[in-house]
Amino acid sequence: MNYDFCMDNLIRVDDPKDWAARLSFTVQSLVMTARLALDNDGSGLCSDNERMAVAADTLEVVSALMAIVEDGADQMETSGGYGRYRKPNATGCIDG
Numbered sequence: 001m002n003y004d005f006c007m008d009n010l011i012r013v014d015d016p017k018d019w020a021a022r023l024s025f026t027v028q029s030l031v032m033t034a035r036l037a038l039d040n041d042g043s044g045l046c047s048d049n050e051r052m053a054v055a056a057d058t059l060e061v062v063s064a065l066m067a068i069v070e071d072g073a074d075q076m077e078t079s080g081g082y083g084r085y086r087k088p089n090a091t092g093c094i095d096g
Contacts, residue, residue, distance in 0.1 A: 011064040017079075020072025023065050030065070034058040 013019045034055040046054075077083040 016072035017075040
């Protein structure tokens with residue numbers, strides 16, 4: 001789908017780590033919404049093309065929100081020394 005604007009440039013936050021957890025639940029809900037739209041027969045209210053277009057639009061928003069979740073999770077890992085940023089102990093091994 002082609003847009004005159006980039007969804008990633010439209011949806012921004014000042015501090016992604018403050019939003020990451022909250023937006024992860026929103027992303028999950030939007031994905032479920034898109035799945036339900038595609039599974040539903042439309043009850044004659046819309047065509048298959050319209051349902052697919054709505055699902056595609058929803059997934060564009062999901063993609064933009066996931067960028068915030070990913071940045072926030074990365075910032076939290078960096079600042080807390082978690083995940084790939086975990087520091088090895090004195091023996092050179094990573095505990096846990």
